[in-house]
Amino acid sequence: MAYIGNTDADRRIMLDRLGLSSVDDLFTDIPAEHRFPELELPPAQTELELLRDIESLAAQNAAGSGMLSFVGAGVYRHFIPAIVSYLSGRGEFATAYTPYQAEASQGTVQTIFEYQSMVADLLGMDVVNASHYDGSTAVAEAAIMAVRSTRGRSRVVLSGTLHPEYIQVTRTYLKPQGIAIDVVDPPEAAGATGPTSESLLAAIGDDTACLIVQNPDFLGRYVDLRGFADEVHARGALLVVHVDPIATALFTSPGALGADIVTGEGQPLGIPLSYGGPYLGIFAARKELVRKMPGRLAGQTTDTTGARGFVLTLNTREQHIRRDKATSNICTNQGLMALRATIYLAAMGPKGLTEAARLCYQNAHHAARLLAQIPGCSVLPGATSPGAAPADVFFKEFVLRTPVPAADVIERAADAGVIPGLALDRYYPKRTHEILIAVTEAYSRADIERLADAVRDAVTKSADAPARKEAVR
Amino acid sequence: MSSFRFDSPIPPLLYEISRTGRRAVLLPESDVPETPLPDHLVRSDADELRLPEVSEQDVVRHFTKLSHANMSIDTNFYPLGSCTMKYNPKINEAVAAHPGFAGQHPLGRVSDTQGALAVMYRLQHMLAEISGFSAVSLQPAAGAQGELTGILMIRAYHESNGDTRRTKILVPDSAHGTNPATVTMAGYETVEIPSNSRGTVDLDALRAACGDDVAGLMITNPNTAGLFEEDIVAIVDAVHECGGLVYGDGANFNAILGIVRPGDIGVDVMHFNLHKTFSTPHGGGGPGAGPVGAAPILAPYLPGPVVTRGGTDDGDYRLTMPDRSIGRLKSFHGNFGMLLRAYAYIMMHGADGLRAISENAVLNANYLRVLTERAFPVKFKRTCMHEFISVGSVYDGVSTMDVAKRLLDYGFHAPTVYFPLIVKDALMIEPTESENRETLEAFADALQAVADEAQSNPDLLHDAPHTTPLRRLDEVSAVRNLVLRYQR
Amino acid sequence: MTFRDDVKYQESHEWALKDDDLVIVGVSDYAQDSLGDVVYVELPDVGDVKKKGDSFGVVESVKAASDVYMPVSGEIIEINADLDDNPSNVNDSPFDSGWLIKIKPSDPSELSALMSAQEYKTYTEGLED
Structure with missing residues (x-):
């Protein structure tokens, strides 16, 4: 067996030392009637056979067949510099574990410290933890932390334009703890853009621990949050902002806007799409709240000679010490994904990251302009945003309204090798004629023009001929 | 030296x-x-x-x-108990990096993602077969989230029966801290069950705690002392008789592949740690993946989406929500990249290969136990499963931490220390199946050398480690003077 | 190990000292020694009213977090805010600068039910392995 260290001869020597005649003798504590079940599994493959199997499976995915996709909705195709995979693939990082022995794990702990430092600068926040599973669980844990940080407040208000799956995850987490959730104005109707700042603030009551908004929101709109934190604080609640980390390179940082807790989906920072994970849950807070934070934290210290080093710190918040009184049950972080993000941020630097964000903005607006010119199509106008901002500010994602069912447009465009975006009826069943489209720096002008051409053709053909089949989810 | x-x-x-x-x-x-x-x-x-x-x-x-500056499996023996630091095959990484998977968006159309869905379907099926459960959900992102999933499923089951008196979850005192922390997150109260002198659950105490206020039991088997709970059938029966359900913590599943199936002995729901048992890299702390398997009575409550077959025009495989699902635990469909690696690992082993993993993991642990017991006494002197507990504080003035730090100087990562809590000053040692006999013997020699030094020159241990890039780090000042980011 | 004999003790290792109409509370020398270097002390708000046996805070070392419990019922009148900056006072001076809270007891007779220094010393000896 390829991954087993010993030979039959070794096993004989070891069994002799134990005074046993066979390996089976090691398992006498196990109820005899249940011992050694026959498992019905496929026969073992060699590496070469496995690769053939994998090749044929991969070819059944769009990504394996060269489709050009503009689906975003929380995770995105961004440019990943070659050194991210090159460095993060090093076995010394990948095959180490949580740095319980800091002296033999400085590579991992210092990386976490550098991750915390860079992400704190990116978000304009005081403290960042070593990461959560993904953006959705970071949001759910932020809600729990807010309740823990505000005495006597046991409700949370979520903006309806938070990612629908994040709302679902937050419900799963909060329900058993008896924390009530108010979701304000989810954009379920065709053309809806979600809550106004007034309706969000109005939902904050005396027992509301926090308000959670996503920015840019699920529909891609950038919400003007200037002055908003003061309004939330005046009502005694904390402001939690969920961000796209690339957008924060360009727009005012959530920290500068007065957010108390900031979460983010870190996937855009050098992490592949991988059909849903592993991703990176970014989690940041003001320093006054640090002892209420879940998750691991790396801190600076010195060794016995006075040299600087790093250790995991504030461990008494965590499950392995506090057990049933811990701030969360989280144990693993997304270490390898945090490493990727750290390498990515180092490689991009402040200029590279800002340039990437500007390219996202320019490319997405160019795409929106071309698509809006297609007869019958329009780009969803923004509603009144919090503060006195103009409508229509978006970053890299927007909603296209189509004169024919979105599913038809997507189906026909896919025949031409382009997946224009996500049919919004996946999350909002009434929104059958809308597509959520993401365009980043990774797409060329030619890609954008191909998108526009494919959508134009698909709209024209769909208008001429009835839909070929039911909605495609 | x-x-x-x-x-x-x-x-x-x-x-x-x-x-x-x-x-x-x-x-x-x-x-x-x-x-x-x-x-x-x-x-x-x-x-x-x-x-x-x-x-x-x-x-x-x-x-x-x-x-x-890191020790890692690729460079060092890493016998960190309860973490199953086995070799991580490199084919896993090649498979996960395949652009047909790595580049696939999770919201791709069903017809465009049949390859990924097929992998998930097959993995669900294989994990169910290995564990004896009727259904598996791949949603949970890590072991701790798998635990939460299981307890939420138990909670949903009782609620759907209108049974709201049950507010307590029994947890043995040998359990990982994630167990009681999970109970709290699930809105329940932890009742700690003591261990007996053999290192396993005190059956009488457990029976006494069972009642109509008990929602369930969380049990790790083999437990954190590396011992198979030999009374497991009686334990499960006692909980079932009082109307509770049994959650199996799969942290130590590496000991029992092809040896015994938790589903066969009455466990109702269990998580798998793919990063332990199924060789996905630990990554310096993650990502993990914590799929959950369930017996028929809990299968409808599994989190979703799960992959089912059912020929539509879009393809054979599709995503569905179980009937009474507790909902979603994370965005999209689980840590797919980790699922893919585990799939590759199982496919390369087959049934005989999986059993060989556990046989060799257990043989290695027992051999190491016998080799090291003179240097540091083993707490429970009996056949162990994949790991065992030694006591690190038997030499005057030398602590378990001193021993751990000194082992680093010999080029070995330290075992898990001061855990489980039922053994004072524990060293928890798990060699895994991928290590060969020479490595085990070298580690045993190092432990003996450290034991000798503890008597002849204890300061060598107090001042350890000596050869790492930094000497012993001050955790106290790290907390008293918190610096959590670069200071300009 | 010091077992100051002008204070009373309870099994969860807090000491209590009557000071006019208030009761001063801290953790015992035995407790601080078992915990190791104290790095943080979480204390209640002044004005909180708690019952005997209620947790009123947490004393933390690097490796452990220990809840601390009310030895008598009453209102929290004062907390030792100095511990925020100097948590090591709990180690260095558990009976003096390491005090935790002052309580205005609602039932002063509860104090007499606590252990004497000698009783507590015997109790701690029974805890050793």
Whole structure:
């Protein structure tokens, strides 16, 4: 067996030392009637056979067949510099574990410290933890932390334009703890853009621990949050902002806007799409709240000679010490994904990251302009945003309204090798004629023009001929 | 004597080598018609983005040097108990990096993702077969989230029966801290069950705690002392008789592949740690993946989506929500990249290969137990499963931590220390199946050498480690003077 | 190990000292020694009213977090805010600068039910392995 260290001869020597005649003798504590079940599994493959199997499976995915996709909705195709995979693939990082022995794990702990430092600068926040599973669980844990940080407040208000799956995850987490959730104005109707700042603030009551908004929101709109934190604080609640980390390179940082807790989906920072994970849950807070934070934290210290080093710190918040009184049950972080993000941020630097964000903005607006010119199509106008901002500010994602069912447009465009975006009826069943489209720096002008051409053709053909089949989810 | 040395000093922080204007990655100029930026919303000078400015070579050297400051499975024996630090096959990484998977968006159309769905379907099926459960959900992102999933399913089951009196979950005192923390997150109260002198659950105490207020039991089997709960059938029966359900913590599943199936002995729901048992990399702390398997009575409550077959025009495989699902635990469909690696690992083993993993893991642990018991006494003197507990504080003035730190000087990562809590000053040692006999013997020799030093020159241990890039780090001042980010 | 004999003790290792109409509370020398270097002390708000046996805070070392419990019922009148900056006072001076809270007891007779220094010393000896 390829991954087993010993030979039959070794096993004989070891069994002799134990005074046993066979390996089976090691398992006498196990109820005899249940011992050694026959498992019905496929026969073992060699590496070469496995690769053939994998090749044929991969070819059944769009990504394996060269489709050009503009689906975003929380995770995105961004440019990943070659050194991210090159460095993060090093076995010394990948095959180490949580740095319980800091002296033999400085590579991992210092990386976490550098991750915390860079992400704190990116978000304009005081403290960042070593990461959560993904953006959705970071949001759910932020809600729990807010309740823990505000005495006597046991409700949370979520903006309806938070990612629908994040709302679902937050419900799963909060329900058993008896924390009530108010979701304000989810954009379920065709053309809806979600809550106004007034309706969000109005939902904050005396027992509301926090308000959670996503920015840019699920529909891609950038919400003007200037002055908003003061309004939330005046009502005694904390402001939690969920961000796209690339957008924060360009727009005012959530920290500068007065957010108390900031979460983010870190996937855009050098992490592949991988059909849903592993991703990176970014989690940041003001320093006054640090002892209420879940998750691991790396801190600076010195060794016995006075040299600087790093250790995991504030461990008494965590499950392995506090057990049933811990701030969360989280144990693993997304270490390898945090490493990727750290390498990515180092490689991009402040200029590279800002340039990437500007390219996202320019490319997405160019795409929106071309698509809006297609007869019958329009780009969803923004509603009144919090503060006195103009409508229509978006970053890299927007909603296209189509004169024919979105599913038809997507189906026909896919025949031409382009997946224009996500049919919004996946999350909002009434929104059958809308597509959520993401365009980043990774797409060329030619890609954008191909998108526009494919959508134009698909709209024209769909208008001429009835839909070929039911909605495609 | 000590022969191991890390081969490069620790680099400064990237911020400390940053020079204004230095670049690694360059991006193309925008070639689309320009759209003006909303100036009032962009970062101001006061809010300037400050990240390190370094060259690509700077980045490569920095992280390469940092990597040298780590012990890892690829470089060292890493017998960290309860963490199953086995060899991670490199084919797993190649498979996960395949652009047909790595580049696939999770919201791709069903017809465009049949390959990924097929992998998930097959993995669900194989994990169910290995564990004896009727259904598996791949949603949970880690073991701790798998635990939460299981307890939420138990909660949903009782609620759907209108049974709301049940507020307690029984947890043996040998359990991982994640168990009681999970109970709290699930809105229940933990009732701790003591262990007996054999290191297993005190059956009488358990029976006494069972009642109509008990929602369930969380049990790790083999337990954290590396012992199979030989009374498991009676334990499960006692909980079932009082109307509770049994959650199996699969942290130590590596000991029982093809040896016994938790589903066969009455466990109702269990999580798998793919990063332990199924060789996905630990990544310096994650990502993990914590799929959950369930017996028929809990299967409808599994989190979703799960993959089912059912021929539509879009393809054979599709995503569905179980009937009474507790909902979603994370966005999208689980840590797919980890699922893919575990799939590869199982496919390369087959049934006989999986059983060989556990047989060799258990044989290695027992051999090491016998080799080391003279240096440091083993707490429970009986056949163990995949790991065993030694007592590290048997030499005057020398602590378990001193022993752990000194082992680093011999080129071995330390075992898990001070856990489980039922053994004072524990050293928890798990060798795994991938280590060979010579490595086990070398580790046993090192433990003996450390034991000798503990008597002849205890300061050598107090001052350890001596050969690592940094000497012993001060955890107390780290908390008293919190510095959690680079200080300009 | 010091077992100051002008204070009373309870099994969860807090000491209590009557000071006019208030009761001063801290953790015992035995407790601080078992915990190791104290790095943080979480204390209640002044004005909180708690019952005997209620947790009123947490004393933390690097490796452990220990809840501390009310030895008598009453209102929290004062907390030792100095511990925020100097948590090591709990180690260095558990009976003096390491005090935790002052309580205005609602039932002063509860104090007499606590252990004497000698009783507590015997009790701690029974805890050793």
